[in-house]
Amino acid sequence: MTIEFDNNQPIYLQIMNYLKGEIITGKLKPGDKIPSVRELAAELQINPNTVQRTFQELEREEIVETRRGMGRYVTGKEETIMNIKKEMARDILDRFIRGMQELGFQSEEIVTAVAENIAAKDRK
Amino acid sequence: MTIEFDNNQPIYLQIMNYLKGEIITGKLKPGDKIPSVRELAAELQINPNTVQRTFQELEREEIVETRRGMGRYVTGKEETIMNIKKEMARDILDRFIRGMQELGFQSEEIVTAVAENIAAKDRK
Amino acid sequence: MTIEFDNNQPIYLQIMNYLKGEIITGKLKPGDKIPSVRELAAELQINPNTVQRTFQELEREEIVETRRGMGRYVTGKEETIMNIKKEMARDILDRFIRGMQELGFQSEEIVTAVAENIAAKDRK
Amino acid sequence: MTIEFDNNQPIYLQIMNYLKGEIITGKLKPGDKIPSVRELAAELQINPNTVQRTFQELEREEIVETRRGMGRYVTGKEETIMNIKKEMARDILDRFIRGMQELGFQSEEIVTAVAENIAAKDRK
DNA sequence: GTGGTCTAGACCACA
């Protein structure tokens, strides 16, 4: 497990997004144990406090559960995970469409732009 | 002129984006005078330093020009404006596609999602 | 026997309170044998160390007695049990009244709130 | 402003409860500025990080708002404050009644106990 | 071993 940190976003958020991605795409499954604070801190070479913060946020979003003294686990509630995925997707979509409209793009132009752009990327 | 500020982004960036939007969509035209630091600060009820910073950045991007003693004006170079528009659009697009892919969406799913979502919004 | 564990309190305390409740309400009677550490740990699916700790505390409070080689038993001293009940009740009461006063409730309001709330629950 | 810290609860929670109390009872009013992280840390003689944590939690509960670079303020939404108060009261009440019932007390006994206990305290 | 809290102190972006 490695994450390339980018300086424009807090580290704890980057780890959060990384883990959310792993969970949403099923690489981390419901009930799976996630690394301990110390383990992950050592692996990513960052301070344990930063990892701690990441985990607390994930817990607050109910994506992760703590079992006292036994470590942390991906939530068993698949529904929660599906909801997170939907929420994130809707969020990204809304922000995108709003952004394009603010730039003055018409509906069809937006759809075309996405289609072309993706096609171009897939060709690579 | 009012902007609903969102806490997750620096105010000066939010004003920048707002003004860029006004320019790109032609509500502010090349050569138009823009408000003074004091005026805008009073109107938006924010610190003049923040407005100052906004204008500095817009100047750095050559979207706005200062004429000594006469105030600030939207650049007359339409090409610059077109470029800004393209840049912003590409940025938004890239971020969007990357985000959706991280959530595990396939290319076609992304295009469909955009098309449907826009159609739904246009119906409203 | 099942306990719904709540993450904000140590498990051993939650088991203690559960067992105290059973004893105080007479479901476990003076002289009754209580389960062994292993049995209870297996049943509740928790670490035997945790159960051990629970029993130690109950012994310290003289609610439970160990008979060498024969297991643990609810104390025969009914007085002890009565005292525990009183202590627990006073504790709960004090915490409740203090809490409501901190929220700015007046004495009569507190009494009324309890009376109404209980009446509402009994109706269900 | 002084808080007597008690060792059984995290400091950040004790400050939170203190501030919530001040807000709910109207000593801190909607829109009031609350002390800065550094100020409060100095006053309570604790680490700024601990205060920071307190404030972040209050923000998450929407009791407090940050205005960038200008400090933090009690939320202007009086409704939010009322809701917090109601929630806290219901919580305390429920926990109390459940606790007494687990001890085997009947409904009338609970009401009587509260009434007597409060009367006794008021006499002091 | 595992998580939770806290101190001490630094550095940065923002207003």
Next chain:
DNA sequence: GTGGTCTAGACCACA
């Protein structure tokens, strides 16, 4: 000045 993030490291309760 104000908040946000992070490091380094300690100590504790719990399992």
